[in-house]
Amino acid sequence: MPAGGTLDRFGVAGGDVVLEVGPxxxxxxxxxxxxxxxxxxxxxxxxxxxxxxxxxxxxAEADVSAETGVANATRLPLTDDRIDVAYLITVLGEVPDPEAALAEMRRVLKPGGTLGLGETMGDPDYIRLGKLREMCGRAGFVEATCHHDVLGYTITFRSP
Ligand SMILES: C[S@@+](CC[C@H](N)C(=O)[O-])C[C@H]1O[C@@H](n2cnc3c(N)ncnc32)[C@H](O)[C@@H]1O
Incomplete structure (x- = not known):
């Protein structure tokens, strides 16, 4: 899917503070x-x-800007409650402690903020949808939207 379609699903919009982990x-x-x-x-x-x-x-080639840095999803160099939308696309399965990464997303998201996750079938680190829902539920997230097809899925959750 084109990048814009995925970002539409995650609700990325003008004026938002957005965190992309594992770009x-x-x-x-x-x-x-x-x-x-x-x-x-x-x-x-x-x-x-x-x-x-x-x-x-x-x-730089595209003449757009972002703040960039080296960091681990399980230990983000960000203060609490500052992000409108955080997303990870084919990243969470590579993190040895995905529950710790989800706890970090919850910490940095504003109350009511959106967590967007994407997984692609065939990725060696693919996380099954059911397992992801369980992990996100345990982390306190509430499911908002899900699009699932033969290629994989995108899913969003609200931070309480
Ligand atoms: C399969 S690539 C996906 C890249 C991009 N999200 C995409 O879909 O095109 C996974 C990325 O996650 C990063 N990554 C893996 N574990 C990470 C972690 N614990 N913290 C931050 N980034 C991580 C990798 O370095 C890599 O850039």
Missing amino acids: GPGYYSIEASRRVGPDGRLICLDLQRDMIEQLRGRL
Whole structure:
């Protein structure tokens, strides 16, 4: 799916403070930066320094901006309750302690903020939808939307 379709599902909009964890080289980040616009902020954090360097190059080429940094999903360098939308696309399955990552998303999201997750079938780290729902429920998230097809799924949750 084009990046814009996924960001529509996650509700990324102008003026939002958006956190993308595990952007890799930035397939979603350029469109996300355009969407939040001059009144919003996009923060992109990845565990791998070389991914962040590639991402910075692609953002510069596209003439869009984001705050970027190397960080672990389980220990975000962000204060509490500041994010409108946090999303992870084919990332959570790579995190050895996904429950700790979800607790971090809950900590940094504003009350009522959105957590967006995407998983692609065939990914060696694919998380089954049922397992993901259980983990997010245990972390205190409330399911809002889900789109599931043969290629995988996207799902959103509200932070209470
Ligand atoms: C399969 S790639 C997905 C990239 C991008 N989200 C996409 O869908 O095009 C997974 C990314 O998650 C990052 N990642 C894995 N574990 C992470 C962690 N614990 N904290 C932050 N990023 C992580 C990897 O470095 C990699 O860039």
